[in-house]
Amino acid sequence: MKFSEKLDFLMKVTNTSNSALALSTSLDPSYISRLRRGVRNLPKNENYVPLMAEYFASHCLDDYQINALQECMPGSYTVSNNRSNNAKSIGEWLKEDNDHPHDSVQGLLDILEDFQFKKPQIWDKIASADYTEPKKSLVSIHYGFTGKQEATLAFLMEVINCNKPQTLLLFSDESFDWLGQNPEYAARWAALMIQVIAQGNRICMIHTV
Helix, strand or coil, X not given: CCXXXXXXXXXXXXXCCHHHHHHHHCECHHHHHHHHHCCCCCCCCCCCHHHHHHHXXXXXXXXXXXXXXXXXXXXXXXXXXXXXXXHHHHHXXXXXXXXXXXXXXXXHHHHHHHHHCECHHHHHHHHCCCCCCCCCCCCCCCCHHHHHHHXXXXXXXXXXXXXXXXXXXXXXXXXXXXXXXXXXXXXHHHHHHHHHHHCCCXXXXXXXX
């Protein structure tokens, strides 16, 4: 089963609405809807599956609900009347789907979208993420994995400081995993990217044919 199918099943078994689950996970109801319909895939840097698992475990208390979980989930996952164990099993089961679209430019869009659909109070924390403005110099050299991250932040700060809307051409033939693997770094560049877009800049994706 895909993540969306598992989520839909759990919400039906517990008679949970999009708004109810959104309230328990600090997500927007429309984002829950997109996850449930498979329009939005589960991002690698998510932090809400444990909250979902805890919610579903606390709402699967009747025998018919426990039986439904036992029939649907693989035998390798323990489902009983123990709420804590059920939450662990449900969380692992939900994460079992490893179909993450982070191997192309689409991965960048998905990571950005993940932050845009956070509830306001969560976004406030992200937007205030601490980042240091890069030092002014004509040439800067960045090495390795961290260098790639530093160069991205430096570039976005340059765009923001220009205070002049422009079109940014984006091309990459490699995975964008390095943008979203670290939640702290993802929060920093996402906050800058949202600011870049808010200033009227446009991003044009270049695709190979």
